[in-house]
Amino acid sequence: MKVSKKIATATIQLRRQLGARVATSEDARFAASFDGSKLSFLPAAVVFPKKEADIGVVLALANKHGVPVTVRGGGTSLTGSGSPLRGGWVVDVSKWDKVTIDAEAGMATVQPGAKVAAIHAAAEAAGWFYPPDPASKQYSTIGGNIACNAGGMHGGRYGVTRDFVLALRGFLPTGEAVKWGAPTKKFSAGFNLRDLWIGSEGMLGVITEATLKLIPLPAARWTLLASFADEIDAFRAVKVLFGLRVQPAICEFLDRYSVQCAEAKTGKTVFEGQAGKPVMLIELAGTPSEVADQKAVVVAWAQANTAAFREARDRAEADELWSVRRKCSGAMFALGDAKLNEDIVVPLRSYEKFAVFLDKLRKKSRLPIPTFGHLGDGNLHVNIMYHRENHAEYLRAEKAVEELMKGVVALGGAISGEHGIGLAKSPFLRMQHSAAEIKAMKAVKDALDPKGILNPGKMFEVFKVWEHPRLKIELPWDHK
Amino acid sequence: MKVSKKIATATIQLRRQLGARVATSEDARFAASFDGSKLSFLPAAVVFPKKEADIGVVLALANKHGVPVTVRGGGTSLTGSGSPLRGGWVVDVSKWDKVTIDAEAGMATVQPGAKVAAIHAAAEAAGWFYPPDPASKQYSTIGGNIACNAGGMHGGRYGVTRDFVLALRGFLPTGEAVKWGAPTKKFSAGFNLRDLWIGSEGMLGVITEATLKLIPLPAARWTLLASFADEIDAFRAVKVLFGLRVQPAICEFLDRYSVQCAEAKTGKTVFEGQAGKPVMLIELAGTPSEVADQKAVVVAWAQANTAAFREARDRAEADELWSVRRKCSGAMFALGDAKLNEDIVVPLRSYEKFAVFLDKLRKKSRLPIPTFGHLGDGNLHVNIMYHRENHAEYLRAEKAVEELMKGVVALGGAISGEHGIGLAKSPFLRMQHSAAEIKAMKAVKDALDPKGILNPGKMFEVFKVWEHPRLKIELPWDHK
Known part of the structure; x- marks a missing residue:
């Protein structure tokens, strides 16, 4: 991206006011040009503020000269919300870590x-x-x-x-x-x-x-691994569990495809004797006796509602169980070299319908869609896998994401539970929100940011993520 | 309040569209003219909507003709936020109670x-x-x-x-x-x-x-009553309790003045042998064993940190303890026929400083200021008592409220924890928020409500509550 004369002039003024806190080297600008989405847009300068007032200086100048400002911390956003789409200045607050x-x-x-x-x-x-x-x-x-x-x-x-x-x-x-x-x-x-x-x-x-x-801090934790005949069975069972007024601290789910990926990669069965079956990891937390109370309820539930289950004997075994959850995400790259990781949310009442919907989507798209996530709040990570260089797959993946978003909203859920919209989900915001809702949001934006300088171009403008190349780099947090 | 011609015309159109859902009788208008603040402003009409779309009809007409619209439910607001300050239409949703x-x-x-x-x-x-x-x-x-x-x-x-x-x-x-x-x-x-x-x-x-x-739903509850030598001692003790990582479901506090009011009214000692001393009511809630775990911690704390304490033997005795808390508010009217009930919030770190501040305020204002409230979140109800017809007391009460609000903000707290601003606290909003903060709030208001029809005149405009007579009526929720 070419730095406009207007921005170049403003940047000279910024350097005059903040001195060495403003970096304009090629390296610094490149490092601030992308986030976890790997969508890269070169800013004109990167500011490393020393004190709060520095932010006021940056924004006052930016408002005066119409310079886009994007703030970044760790840069881990998966949606491009941290990428400086319109260039301008990036304010890097990652050193402010007290x-x-x-x-x-x-x-x-x-x-x-x-x-x-x-x-x-x-x-x-x-x-x-x-x-x-x-x-x-x-x-x-x-x-x-x-x-x-x-x-x-x-x-x-x-x-x-x-x-x-x-x-x-x-x-x-x-x-x-x-x-x-x-x-x-x-x-x-x-x-x-x-x-x-x-x-x-x-x-x-x-x-x-x-x-x-x-x-x-919960003084005690207790972990259980359960397997199920199929996904619908798992969703039915978890409804029964929540109906018992048990609220696990964690309730993670891996569908059969996620389990199979993990098993293929590690060469080990996730749950002995239950190879390739969907699993649920449940962790209770609280005072020792609170956990003991709930444990009795969960074990009775597991006896009646799971295909098989086993408790972690100790923390080391619990960690061993959790390692599967961590590995499955990276293991999916055996199914394709590109992944659309969508963090949709489904209300509890729609879990079973969603399992049916997802199976149809798999058939229709002819793509592997391993899914795992947080059953306590319905926030499921749906991973649409494809091969970047295979144009037909790429088109089917694009179509599948759109259908997924429509389906989730039709089931009363949300297109994002924790990643946000940024650039990557901007095409779907209109599925979640009506024209009146978006108009209200934009009115608020215009009221608070009349010059439109703060992180411009995100959320409300449709960004065709498919048309933009992503950096081919490995980030520290990429799932191995 | 005279109904302007503009509003009268709009009201005719409203009746044409919503028929008998629009009431314009004197009785209906009076009933909708005030809330728990007893500040009364007569609206032109009261709408009892039957379906959601009725709201759309009301607002479309109100926008077209510039008619103020105030929505009310139970009308219990203590700040005047539910009183239709500018007249217009009141939408009463109290029948929508599914x-x-x-x-x-x-x-x-x-x-x-x-x-x-x-x-x-x-x-x-x-x-x-x-x-x-x-x-x-x-x-x-x-x-x-x-x-x-x-x-x-x-x-x-x-x-x-x-x-x-x-x-x-x-x-x-x-x-x-x-x-x-x-x-x-x-x-x-x-x-x-x-x-x-x-x-x-x-x-x-x-x-x-x-x-x-x-x-x-917590399956078990357990209640403890504790008394303290003075307020500072109570605040010091509660800090110790929270430092033990105990989070009571409820932790209510009554200062000596509140206790004395209750005792004078009921003729009974709140805590046998501890007459006139500040008390704390602590309730634990959770699974039976969780409560048992925490109870042991709380009893040990009480032994070291209170003047005296006793557990409620059963639910009936617990209810008996709680009845004191409920009675103290009404009992204060022995100290004055008017009460300024402020629901300020103080951060835990400032509890002891606040006790010192409040004692100074009592001396300076020469008014009784019994105080009770929620120690778990620092939301204290400070009751400034005076006699309505005594002009000197009235002026001192007005001054004391202002000093209270300034003091609370200086201690890092909030001018309202749960009642909101409405009319009664509008003079103090500027103590809590800077000009920039209020400008941002008003910009949001203007962006979403360009015609300014929804509950106009509240929060941001300074309403001199002192200059407005209050209705002399008893409401069902007035503390007896």
Whole structure:
């Protein structure tokens, strides 16, 4: 992307004000040009802010000169929400990574570049627990987690990022400093722009600090692996489980195709004697006696509702079980060199219908679609596998994604549960939301960002992701 | 208030379209003219919608003719957020009160007029629990609870209304039907206007249906009453308790003045041998063994950190303890015939400083300020008592409220935790929020409600509540 004269002039002014905090080397610009989507757009400069006021400087200049500004943390977004589509300036907050735990109040005050895993570790060291745990947690930062309302495996019982954010500090797109909420569990004073920012994918404000709610660290955990005759049977069984008022901390599901991928790759059977069958991993958490109470209910349920089940004897065996869940994602590349990983959500009442729908989609598209994910909240990762260079497959994959999104919305679900829209899902936003809904969202955007400088071109404009090449690079968080 | 010709004409058109659903009798208009604040403004008409589309009709006409529209449910708001300040039309949704429980998914689908107590009952009958429980729950409706982000006693452990709303159906101020969120625990598709509506006090949209998240009904409860030498001692002790990673379902506090009011009124000592001392009521909830685990921790804490404590032997004795909490509010009227009930929030780290601050405020204002409330989330009800007809007291009360709000914000807290702003707290919004923050909120309002018809004049315009007479009537939920 050519840097326009207007932006080049503005960048000179930016350097004058922020000096060495502004990088314009080819390397720095390339490194900031893409996120986990591998869609790359070269910015004119990358800003590494030292203090909060630097953000105000960047935004004031950007507003004056009409420079696009995209904020990035770990850059792990899978949708392109962190890629600077229109160039301009990238603000890299990944060095702002301080985490402070208030061990009495059970709160964490964090800078936007703090890695989610670092927040987990700091909280746990103080006897507290921060439940949201996206798979990218070793790399993804809390700013991005808030921007995309990240979820993870604990959503069903504990909720998602949104449920843990008490207060935000930051800047409006116009460069004015603001605070939303307070470090308290109640706040009912004025419109709730805190939660409007959460999930807005960096288009409504820049976060410079967040106060997170923590919950007491569960003292005990217990893990069970169950297998089922087929997917419908598994979904039927999980409804029975939830009907018993059991809320597992984690309830992960791998369909037969995911299991078969993992088995083919590792050469081991996931569940001895149940090769190639769908499995469910259930983890209970709480006080030792709470877990013991629930365990009795779950074991009785498993006896009546699973093909086979076994408990993890200890933490090491539990970790062994969990390793299957982690491996299955990478193992899918045996089925195709390209993957469309969609993070759709289906309401519990539609689980069984969705299994039927997905089988039809497999037949119609003639593509492998291994599916796994979070049964506690219906957030399933549907992986449409194809071969990048095979044009016919590529067209069928494109068609299958569209049908998947339509089907999910028809079942009362959501086109994204935790990744957000960014560029990759922009073609489907109109399936989820009516014209009136989108008009309202855009009106809010225009009201808060009148010059349209913050992360422009995302979410509402249809981006034809198929027409754009992706970088052929391996990122640290790519599933091996 | 005189009905302008413009509004009279629009009302004729409204009646033509909705017939008998539009009431214009003096009685109907008076009944809709006030809420729990007893600030009364006569509307031109009251609409009792029969179906969702009726709301669209009302709003389309209101936009065309510039008619103010205020939506009401139970009318229990204490801030005037439900009073039709500018007249126009009141939409009364209190007859829309259907509650449907999804016993497998643990969700409730509710109409906006459903009383919160009815939602509790329906959920509990199905083995589920809806934690938000404002004191007005027998009268207040879920639509208003969502509009004001209501809280109650369970906020510290379980969260507030906002934390339990998954999806909303309703209408934009412009009369277009919209849906926000989905009946799922994850949703990350588009800007989060669901949560922007929550707490917006009926100024950004009209809710016609909500899907609420439920949690498993706690099978066991256990109650403890503790007394303390003074308020600072109580606050110090509760910090120790939370530092032990115990999260009581309820942790209510009554300062010495509240206790003394209750004792004077009932002629009984709240805690035998501890007359006139501040008390704390702690309730644990969960599985029987979880409660047993926590009980051991709490009893050990009580031995080391309270002046005296006693457990409730059974549910009847627990109810007896709770009756004190309910009585203290009404008993305060022995101290004055008027009460400013402020629902401020203080962060845990500032509890002790707040006790010192409040003592100074009592001395300075020479007014009784009994205080009680929710220690789990720092949401304290500060009751400034005065005599309505005593002008000097009235002026000191006015001054004391202002100082209270300033003090709370200086301590990092919030001017409202669960009542919202409405009219009564509009003079203080600028203490909580900066000019930039309020400008952003108003920009959002203008973007979504360009004609400014929905609940106009609330929150952002300073209403001098002192200059307006209040109705001298007794409402069913007035504390006896």
